[in-house]
Amino acid sequence: RKEVEQDPGPFNVPEGATVAFNCTYSNSASQSFFWYRQDCRKEPKLLMSVYSSGNEDGRFTAQLNRASQYISLLIRDSKLSDSATYLCGAGDSGGYQKVTFGTGTKLQVIP
Amino acid sequence: ETGVTQSPTHLIKTRGQQVTLRCSSQSGHNTVSWYQQALGQGPQFIFQYYREEENGRGNFPPRFSGLQFPNYSSELNVNALELDDSALYLCASSTAGHSTGELFFGEGSRLTVL
Numbered sequence: 001r002k003e004v005e006q007d008p009g010p011f012n013v014p015e016g017a018t019v020a021f022n023c024t025y026s027n028s029a030s031q032s033f034f035w036y037r038q039d040c041r042k043e044p045k046l047l048m049s050v051y052s053s054g055n056e057d058g059r060f061t062a063q064l065n066r067a068s069q070y071i072s073l074l075i076r077d078s079k080l081s082d083s084a085t086y087l088c089g090a091g092d093s094g095g096y097q098k099v100t101f102g103t104g105t106k107l108q109v110i111p
Numbered sequence: 112e113t114g115v116t117q118s119p120t121h122l123i124k125t126r127g128q129q130v131t132l133r134c135s136s137q138s139g140h141n142t143v144s145w146y147q148q149a150l151g152q153g154p155q156f157i158f159q160y161y162r163e164e165e166n167g168r169g170n171f172p173p174r175f176s177g178l179q180f181p182n183y184s185s186e187l188n189v190n191a192l193e194l195d196d197s198a199l200y201l202c203a204s205s206t207a208g209h210s211t212g213e214l215f216f217g218e219g220s221r222l223t224v225l
Contacts, residue, residue, distance in 0.1 A: 004153070034213070043201055043216035044154065087153050097142060097205055098167055099214060101153030 003027055006088050006102035014110050017078050021105045023088030024070045030100075032091035033064055033071045037084045038104065044087055047073075078109045114138060115204050115217035123223045124192050132187040132220045134202030142166075143185040144214065145177060146201040154201055160185055189222075197224045 006023045013019045025033070033050040048055065050062040050071050061074040075082055085104040092098035114137035124130050136143050142161045146154035156169035160179035174190040183204070189196055199221050203214035 008151075043218050044214075045216070046213060049213065092167075097144065097159060097214070098156045098169070099154075100156065103151070103153045 001026055002102070003100045004088055004090050004102040006105045008103055008105060010106040010108050012108045012110055013078050015078055015080060017109075018074065018076045019078055019107065020075075021073045021086055021088075021107075022070055023072070023102055023105075024068075025088075025090040025100075026069065027090060027092075027100070028069065030090040030092065033062075034089040034091070034099065035060075035062055035071075035073045036087040036089060036101070038087055039084050044101075047086070075107075078107075080109050080111060083107055083109045115202060115215050117200075117202050117217035117220050119220055120218065121221045121223075123225060125225050126192055126194060128192050128224075129188065129190045130192060130222060132189075132200050132202075132222075134185045134187070134204075134217055136183045136185070136202075136204030137215050140204035140206050140215070141183050142205045143179055143183065144203045144205070145185070145187045146203065146216075147171075148199040148201055148219070149195075150198075157187070192224045194224050197222060 035047040036044040037047045038044040050064045054063040059076045063072045085106045087104045088102040089099040116135045144159040145157040148154040158168040163179045176188045179185045199219045201219045202217045
């Protein structure tokens, strides 16, 4: 079983739609969680960190469920520019900053 | 722009050769991590350098090695290249003590092994 699992998609959604991605992690000792965005053939860029209380940044909302070991990302009012791959990451609890990533979920927003 | 620069951006090698990839970290960042991203996969942690020493390693063989220099820049060396080493190699800089996982990636070095 992979440490971090995501549905690879693709998720094809119309502009303006709301879309949600889930990600599960197997290491219960993971302390920090993240969503990264990666455009085609580009480097990943941090979209948002995920806190226990949940957090929101404009149209994006991230939530963490430690009991079920999953995190989610909700995108409201999808824009064409949201088309990308969204990587879920779990930070290691060890003494160094290792992040285990899922394979990513591809989102295509359609006009 | 993250301020993390990598070189070269693209390179082609043949099986058995050796390669060195370079990374300059963002100003103020003292930790460098290297990740390998195969096509269609998420980045996989290779190792991390802090204070010029390896500070954590993923599931990669010893032919993957690295260095960190006093100015925090870093190199990734891969010996005896195999076809499966073809991937995007990403360098990420961060600051020790800051939230784990808030990584700033460079644009990557795309390696093709023939």
